[in-house]
Amino acid sequence: MDFGLGRVRPIEIDKEMKNSYIDYAMSVIVMRALPDVRDGFKPVHRRILYAMHEAGMAANKPYKKSARIVGEVLGKYHPHGDQSVYSSIVRMAQDFSTRYLLVDGHGNFGSVDGDSAAAMRYTEVRMSKISEYMLADIEKDVVKFTPNYDESLQEPEVLPARIPNLLVNGSSGIAVGMATNIPPHNLSEVVDGIVALIDNPEAELPELMQHIKGPDFPTGAMILGNEGIHEAYATGRGVVKIRAKAQIERMSNGKERILVTEIPYQVNKSRLIEGIAHLVNEKIIEGITDLRDESDRQGMRIIIELKRDANANVILNQLYKHTKMQDSFGIIMLALVDGKPEVLNLKQVLVHYINHQRDILVKRSTYELNKAKDRAHILEGLRIALKNIDNVIKIIRSSSDTDAAKTGLSEALSISDKQIQAILEMRLQRLVGLEQEKIDNEYKQILETINYLESLLHSDEKIMQVVKEDLLEVKKKFGDARKTIITIDNSQIPVEDLIAVEDIVITITHNGYIKRLPTDTYKNQKRGGRGVTGMGTKEEDFVEHLFITTTHHNILVFTNRGRMYQIKGYEIPEASRTAKGTAIVNLLQFEPQEKINTVISVEGFTADKMLFMATNMGTVKKCRLTDFGNTRKGGLNAISLLENEELISVKLTDGNSNIIMATKLGLSIHFSEQDVRVMGRTARGVRGLALKKNDSVVAMDVVRDDSYILTITEEGLGKRTLISEYRAQTRGGKGIINIKINERTGVVAGVRIVREDDELIVISSEGIVIRTDVNAISIVGRSAQGVKVMRLDDGDKVVALATVNKKIIEE
Template identity: 50%
Template sequence: MARKRKKDLNNIKGNIVIQRPLEEVMHDSIMPYAEYVIMERALPRVEDGLKPVQRRILYTMYELDLSPDKPYRKSARIVGDTLGKYHPHGDTSVYDAMVRMAQPFNMGEMLVDGHGNFGSIDGDSAAAMRYTEAKMTPLAMEMLRDIEKDTVPFGLNFDDTLKEPEVLPARFPNLLVNGASGIAVGLATNIPPHNLGEVIDGVIARMHDPDISLEELLKIIPGPDFPTGGILVGQEGIYDAYNSGRGKVIIRAKVDIEDIGNGKKALVISELPYQVNKANLLEKILKLSEERKGILSGISDIRDESDRKGIRAVIEIKKDADAEKILNYLYKYSDLQVTFGINMVAIADGKPRQLGLQSMIDYYIAHQKDIVTKRTIHDLEKAKSRAHILEGLIKAIEDIDKVIALIRSSKNPKEARGKLMSEFDLTEIQAQAILDMRLQKLTNLESIELEKEYNGLLKTIEKLSAILSSEKQLLAIIKKELGNIKKKYACPRRTQIIRDSSEAEIKIEDLIYVEDMVITLTHNQEIKRVSLKSFNRSSKDVETVDIRAGDYMEYLVDSSTDHRLLFFTDIGNCYSIDCINIPEGKWKDRGVKLSSLINGLDTNEHIISVLSIKEFSEDRYIQFYTSGGMVKRTILSEYEAKRTKIQACGLKKDDRIIGAQLTHGEADILLITKNGMSIRFSGQEVSSMGRTACGVRGIQLKDNDEVIWGNEVKDDGKVSMITDMAFGHKVKAEKFERQGRGGIGFKGISLNKNGRNGTEVISVFYDNQPYEIILQPVDGDSIRVSTEDIKDGDRGGRGHLLSPIANVISFAYRNYY
């Protein structure tokens, strides 16, 4: 069947199969599509600030005569006419564009006057187009004013049956006033709205002084003015955006702290950042208050009291809570403060361009000069044409009897027109005007009116000609008309600008409700934080914690909600996270995977130290110990990084980090190896090095030996060494004699050749207070041993059996209570 079909296809006359590489087809297809999306859909024209769909909607409403003084018309009619005449796309896209132009929370100055449900700042969508009505606003009329005077070019519509404007006259700078946003193929635009009065003043200032600097212009147009108000923090981003066309600004909600009685306060939100959904914002704040029970536990109630008078969202604060810190926290973690990325891209000179403020104003001024020039030419031609006709009428009235006699003697209008032209030296237009003249024009009063009109036209012609011959007068006309628009429609600035951007920088101490915490981390890297109050009420027994089979508690670190935790791994990495960002739980609860909180944590690397840091001071150090016997010390401030992951320590081949501690660098250092060797030397012998350095040699190792423990020690402390056969040996730190760094050291514990007391040291503990060690055999239940039960001995002793049932143990660790 397949062969027959192929044969039939080949027999069809004119059937041609063109084979082309896919990359050529894609290129030839995507480029026209991309150009269409850029030019005809997503980006506005710099002259009128409108996308094609917006321009077509306004022109359709203009044709339907939906001026502000006329009744509303059904939105479905407007959308239908727009689709049928100019915009052959989906009705939803047209209606959505029209709705946006009618929403006061989206537009700096509305261009569509909507009647009915046109959506809300809570994200509610507009009612269906069959239910709503609309007409143009007065400012929309200013966008179309003078369009009938041949001021803008027209082109054919999609089916070549009608003509539509390629751009509107735009008698005010709509692109800056209302802004624009859109995504094209490889391009995007995001222009914020501005204050109408300020922008007009800026345009007039640029016309008055074409060389005005951006700094001077910023005094007139200090920044965007969003319809929802809010507070704009810092001018650095504004300057960048106005200079290059790209920048970022910070917008925060206007929030007042009010006393509501009984010693309680409330955060009252009256203005929102631009394009922030109020309902979603309050829902997110509620979710944050449930998830992050630290500082946000002070929120007792959230309610929306907004009405027709304006926005009023209330966040009620508990009596003892800090309202300022809660507000700062919400600024940082909710949409009460957002970043608005300015990207001023528009179609200029027939292609997309990224424009600064000065260039954008220059394009608008050039457009207005063109509009007013074409309007003046149109008015001048119309005035000259009328004056020409009046000249003929006046001639006729001066000898009206002869004119009447000449007309009466003619056989037809054509003959009469010819006689008038030859007898009175008239043009065809003048002669036809005389023939069309009504008898009432023959009265004396009408004759005077014609003379008056003619003299007025001569003055108009002189005035219009002067405008065309003088750019100064042309600019004066534009300035005057812009000034009139400002006088009629400008309103006070809505967005407050705080010039100092440091006011938007929320420091950690402004956010954190300081509370002491305990951080727990298991061997399999499950982490949680427990409030100190909850910890003190619990059993504090690590074996009561819910952990997975085969896992065990490895770290318990004292911390606080204003601390930052540093996690050091055996392969030389340092990961960091704020304590407040670790999920809180009870002592018995299972934690969450550390990898879910920290990006980039490799499953092959193991945490060897957890440090809680409040201040990254210059007088403290991180001290590292490696299995290869290296010791390295680096100033603590080098680990204060914004990145989650940094290199903590350089390592030689086959080396790994076995410990890291916070130090002032003054105490002695003690290293203990797997084979029981030890060395103690002065910490002064280790100099501070860079973060990526490998360090200096602390001990010289024999074959098949490695360092398993390193720490700073003082003479009053005790060192407990545990072997893999559950033998323990405790030695006072003072019995480890000090020697020079880099030696082979002395025996810390002696291991029998027959392995009776163990083949290697697997854990070492140091403290000057008694505590409990938990040993885990390979088979069987764990065994608890108090350090007080481990007999003191001399350095180099063999130790004693801690438990008769503990054969080879898999690990030993400390119970922290």
């Protein structure tokens, strides 16, 4: 094959691709994406500040157009596109992106809402005061300079960096196969940590963390816990959780609102608010009535107004869970060390910075020493000339030209060419006595400076002392208070651990409204009155379930469709005595046509408790309470039902209770629950009562010795019967008579186990509600029909009843 007389060289494509990609990767790593451990800058930021320094854009000079410095950087040092340069300048000027501003910007530089900065032709910039410290003494040969991209100019390889910028302002960047993400820190804390390490080079992480508490973000907010911080400082990698700063306030109308004043670092405020609105619209978070942004020049204010019956603590925790109000910051402390990327722990970062400052100080001192020696040499020549001034004047006047004068002075005074040149350039005014004295004083001061610098360069202890003094000066000038609070990590703590255990009253109405009230709401009412007076329900509604529990108890809600839902006491919104409450469908994910038939409060899911269930078709089932401990948000099936079958009642038992069931055609059965074996949660159940045609079970309850069986019929007749009249049978039988029914009585509307101090509530199909004390209803036999409890209009029927124990609200 002809390879062009040696002008074409054969190569293997895989080797060429490998070598080329490695070259590209290293170029990105070293020249673009990663900061240097010494000054904490990527090349673009270093070049921006150096170009501003060279252009005279100091903090005490007028602002200049951003486009001007962008052009300077592009043309001289960084030919990678104007947007890459301008976006870097913008970030260095944003107080919500950079902890200590490196660029003093004038104009629109964007906002925390994600608004972009104005074009570079509109904005103006100059160096900030802190940036000047990053370039301090750069003209004293303290850093190495390298050729720029076209070798027409020189640029610094690193900046002197009197500010520990890598930690103070942090850095983020994605290279090839690696990334860095260093959070900003508080300048005062970092300086204290460096000083502590200078004083004790053997100091380990615990001692350093006494000074450097953790990241300090420009947007403030809160860091949850020290675990992620400690891991990052120990290994160079870790994750910290950041949570918005929010507080719950009570408004003048009695409702509560959440006020957010600080959000996590790098979170877009506008998108955060949009995210909250989306969660409200999708009903993922319930209870928010208004959401608005009142942020202004004075600070951030996001207002989240809540419903009157909403639990503010629960909603706030939901916001932390579902939105960027709680975010994570993954720390990767990756930086270039001698041109190579390394993941560094906190101590290593500090040690590299201290070594850099030591090197800068040594080079600065060496430069100043050489300058001082040069000046001393000149002053020595001037002093010699002044002592021999007459002879000097004579030689100069008699010389034909400058070279002759130099030769004559050299022979007469034995001085160097530099000294001769200084003598020839000396003005006549230096001959006056006062000027001679100034030269002598300057010479003495120069000698003192030389002695100090020589002693400094020969003592590492003195060098480190100066490094400390320089850093403490920086702290005094630029140090400020911490913005980000470090608090305990309660994000993994269950919400109930943050809520006090308190006794509460839960009420649920017939139409499905639920609310929570303090127990003293009822204790302050008159004794002997109606326990549910003033509940604020509609005329056709009434309180069907009322019980005392605690904020930490589990409320088990069973529906006619055989499903069970679970809610904590504190999750039920608190409301006033006269408030209607919250529709329970807003708290629990009910399926269509589901209705509550039983509510049970349990402290825990213990193995010694059972749940006994009954359906309208006579099926019964007994399960362990522990089977229901892990309830999904959407509920779970408590019993498998046939078509047209409904769960009518569930009771909490000890496994040894007696059960009574009653039907709409007036039959009942009394048996021991031990006749029913324990079954799994998905089991169908067994026969509890053999039903006649067209009959169905209307009630199931646990028998108590001090109680009666109360029966109410559709036509409003009712009676109480002693438990002793119902002999115990074996489950599955046809049962015995509970009440004789006919056209006058109508079928049975409901049966309850009641006590003397209970109150009965009866509702008709027309929405008429009456309340009466149970002890006002006559005690009669099983076969009796009872007395009129509720008078009904033609066509109206009793459709539901409930009982409330008045003693509950007085104990």
